[in-house]
Amino acid sequence: MLKGILDYAHYLLKESVELGETVIDATCGNGNDTLFLSDLVGGEGHVLAFDIQEQAISATKQKAADLGKTNITLIRDSHANAADYIMREIGGAIFNLGYLPKSDKAIITKAESTITALEAILSYLKKDGLIVIVVYHGHEGGKTEKEAVLNYVTQLEQKEYHVMRYEFINQKNNPPFLLAVQNRK
Amino acid sequence: MLKGILDYAHYLLKESVELGETVIDATCGNGNDTLFLSDLVGGEGHVLAFDIQEQAISATKQKAADLGKTNITLIRDSHANAADYIMREIGGAIFNLGYLPKSDKAIITKAESTITALEAILSYLKKDGLIVIVVYHGHEGGKTEKEAVLNYVTQLEQKEYHVMRYEFINQKNNPPFLLAVQNRK
Numbered sequence: 001m002l003k004g005i006l007d008y009a010h011y012l013l014k015e016s017v018e019l020g021e022t023v024i025d026a027t028c029g030n031g032n033d034t035l036f037l038s039d040l041v042g043g044e045g046h047v048l049a050f051d052i053q054e055q056a057i058s059a060t061k062q063k064a065a066d067l068g069k070t071n072i073t074l075i076r077d078s079h080a081n082a083a084d085y086i087m088r089e090i091g092g093a094i095f096n097l098g099y100l101p102k103s104d105k106a107i108i109t110k111a112e113s114t115i116t117a118l119e120a121i122l123s124y125l126k127k128d129g130l131i132v133i134v135v136y137h138g139h140e141g142g143k144t145e146k147e148a149v150l151n152y153v154t155q156l157e158q159k160e161y162h163v164m165r166y167e168f169i170n171q172k173n174n175p176p177f178l179l180a181v182q183n184r185k
Numbered sequence: 186m187l188k189g190i191l192d193y194a195h196y197l198l199k200e201s202v203e204l205g206e207t208v209i210d211a212t213c214g215n216g217n218d219t220l221f222l223s224d225l226v227g228g229e230g231h232v233l234a235f236d237i238q239e240q241a242i243s244a245t246k247q248k249a250a251d252l253g254k255t256n257i258t259l260i261r262d263s264h265a266n267a268a269d270y271i272m273r274e275i276g277g278a279i280f281n282l283g284y285l286p287k288s289d290k291a292i293i294t295k296a297e298s299t300i301t302a303l304e305a306i307l308s309y310l311k312k313d314g315l316i317v318i319v320v321y322h323g324h325e326g327g328k329t330e331k332e333a334v335l336n337y338v339t340q341l342e343q344k345e346y347h348v349m350r351y352e353f354i355n356q357k358n359n360p361p362f363l364l365a366v367q368n369r370k
Contacts, residue, residue: 170348
């Protein structure tokens with residue numbers, strides 16, 4: 001059975017992240033991926049969860065509190081500043097590109113900050129670690145970001161990184177697709 | 186860790202094929218996929234393995250004999266005639282598009298017969314079963330077949346089939362990519 005995009009994103013992280021590692025949710029949004037990562041790394045691990053929107057931070061904070069999570073740091077700042085916050089090797093990361101569901105569609109991730117964040121995280125990513133990027137691109141501004149991110153990742157050196165695209169190609173209405181970058185160094 | 190194209194092709198079939206089923210290797214080539222499928226379906230199952238080249242049939246026959254395989258039928262005919270040979274529901278199938286390695290590069294799979302074979306097998310494919318297609322396209326004639334096959338699968342009705350593409354996008358020299366079609370009906 002073929003995994004849907006979100007299931008596949010989680011599957012890839014589950015296969016590559018280890019207990020005790022520090023991992024990143026670059027777009028914490030509704031908090032689901034943050035909580036998923038929190039479970040993967042366990043009590044000795046740590047999740048750095050970024051979002052620029054108060055609504056996202058407070059929703060994630062509430063969910064984390066309800067579950068008694070103690071291994072999450074919420075950061076209300078752009079993931080473009082990720083390098084300021086990373087203190088050690090990163091076991092894996094996830095990005096959801098686009099806008100926060102049920103929120104202001106004018107507030108979207110943008111190519112420049114996304115690529116700055118990718119560069120920062122790649123420089124700390126463990127060997128064989130993955131950055132998983134779920135690319136929503138049907139909204140206004142989505143196509144521009146999609147093309148810039150694709151252009152960036154396809155130019156990553158083949159000897160240093162594997163870059164994989166996973167996509168359903170017979171669906172209407174610009175469905176999201178997945179990119180995964182694996183550090184080979 | 187990201188799976189390479191051939192590992193991922195086998196992974197998908199392993200996840201979806203059951204013991205006792207009939208499955209198809211549409212391009213038996215050097216026989217590796219035929220033997221892999223033979224193991225997946227077991228002694229009660231059956232593999233129909235097609236190839237138009239004597240060299241492929243004899244290589245596969247030898248390997249199957251060496252391993253004492255009794256659940257393989259080798260068919261020296263075009264997979265375009267698959268409908269003539271299929272007697273029951275199909276649990277899964279694999280295609281390797283291109284030419285037989287270490288053989289005559291002028292003998293290649295071609296769009297028209299590939300699509301005829303896909304149509305035949307899809308009509309017998311079990312619910313949730315997969316056809317996995319490994320698309321080699323760097324050889325002469327490869328681009329034409331690739332585009333025709335992509336055009337065919339992307340037009341498969343979204344409600345009836347999932348069509349997924351898995352590809353490494355930062356590699357040089359036209360690396361193969363994978364297509365998987367899942368029957369939802």
